[in-house]
Amino acid sequence: MAHHKSAKKRILVNAKKRVQNHSYISTVRTAVKKLRAAATKGELQDINTLFENAQSLLHKAASHGILHRNNASRKVARLAALVKKSTAK
Numbered sequence: 001m002a003h004h005k006s007a008k009k010r011i012l013v014n015a016k017k018r019v020q021n022h023s024y025i026s027t028v029r030t031a032v033k034k035l036r037a038a039a040t041k042g043e044l045q046d047i048n049t050l051f052e053n054a055q056s057l058l059h060k061a062a063s064h065g066i067l068h069r070n071n072a073s074r075k076v077a078r079l080a081a082l083v084k085k086s087t088a089k
Contacts, residue, residue: 021066028057028067035079039086051083 002008031054038047062072
């Protein structure tokens, strides 16, 4: 148990941030799943908007420090390759 005032505050702030980060990561994962599902089904009209949404969320997560920037860039690159492959069919 923390005894210092600053340590008690850190516990509260960390708990709050953990919930926010988890919520944001969940949103990112949902966007990526929707994109992958559209690519699998071949829904070409939706795939570009879904990709832009997923890319935006990933880059925002990286800029907020939720994801590492290289991790976000790698995910975006793989999604872009998936989009390119599915639209080439």
